[in-house]
Amino acid sequence: MSGEMRATNGELREKVAGLLAAGQVRVFLGYRAGRTPLRVRPHHVLGPEQADDLVWNEFCAPSLAKYLLDEQEDEGRVGVLVKACDLRATRRLVADRRLDRERVLLVGVACPGMVDARKVESLHPGPIVEAGVRDGKLVLQTSTGEVKELPREEYLLDRCLHCEDPNPRDVDLVVGPEVAPRPARTRDYAEVAEILAMPLAERAAYWDRQFSRCVRCFACRNVCPACSCRECCFDVWEPMWLSREVSVSEQYMFHFTRAFHVAGRCVDCGECERVCPVGIPLMKLNRALQKEIQELFGVERPWDPDEKEPLAMYAPGDPDFH
Amino acid sequence: MSLNAQSARATHGPAAGAANDPAAGAGWEPRIIGFCCNWCSYAGADLAGTSRLEYPPTIRVIRVPCSGRVNPQFIVRAFQKGADGVLVAGCHPGDCHYSTGNYFTRRRLQVARRFLEYLGIDPRRLRVTWVSASEGQKFADTVREMTEEIRALGPNRVMRDEP
């Protein structure tokens, strides 16, 4: 953890303890240490004394936004720690009228970019007993005492590499200093172009292979801030949109539907792909839809909750079928 | 369809026409599901019938109140259950019985059609067209054209359940 982040930790714990002591929030959602050094766990802070367990470090990748839906079922205001990408998720929930902005206290923290635990684990298998970032290097210590210093940039989440502004704006409270935005990158949709370069039969074979690994855990849906219907079509029995049968055919129904239902509302947070236990490249589906919507209807930033929902509107001059 | 990736892959085969697709068999005929809007296209299909216009018996028509009723999941389900093609027909833009339903359909299905293509479905297998109540001939022509096109493509295998 960098020195700045250490200072931010102190500030965060102090401010959260203060919010809870003053009764300004009923509960605060943050992070605490996980079971391995590469991962953190959500921490529901219910009293000032629990604030000491809060952590803020380069492994706080998970978005806490979706927990807000459960928490707002109870009385009182809910505090939550948000990175810039998490903020986009909360704005999505507000735009979809699922979250009451007045009931949430947003504590923003500028983010230096989060480490992708999967990238680390795939390139450095074996137990890691300590992990942190020092002087721009990712430092890992293995169980045999070996210390590895790695270039941090190569181990960041993909979404961080595309981050436009790592400083959350329009929040209720800020902890920690600002972070300089990384050089702007235009979206080239390279991952989509890769699929489009395949002949149709090859595409189908590719998706067969990907979808057949899906275990239907629904983690991708559950984490998604654009997927928040009170009653999901995958959960109802009548009509049965998705049977409990696990066949490639039904996997297409599941994956087509999941992606299509968030088309034009997906905030490009990448959480679905990050939480998938079998590593299905779900962002390749979401990005393809973003690209189509941009091209067909001239929507510049389909991932921005401020854009009017492109599939809930029309223009008389929209492209026609021939 | 088996979950085994190898066998699943094998079922797609090369992008072949009916002629060299063993599954096509000698008597194979395309199966097309047609979603027709009650106010225009269904009446258009009816007119084709009462005018005794000939078109191939490859289409099974499902009447919907508006083309806007066609949830893209219906289209996926049709392909799952053995359709080789899907036709969605509604009133011409500007003529929707509910004013704007077909404008929304147009947006939604433009995206859905491209997305299905991204997943490996030949875009010629999903046709969206506007047929008014007086266009019996257009309906018959559309079904004939589509049938010929799909006959050349052969049976659909992508996302299909057991045959």
Ligand code: SF4
């Ligand atoms: S679909 Fe994935 S990337 Fe898009 S909002 Fe949902 S979780 Fe985030």
Ligand code: SF4
């Ligand atoms: S998270 Fe992955 S395995 Fe789970 S339902 Fe989604 S795609 Fe399937």
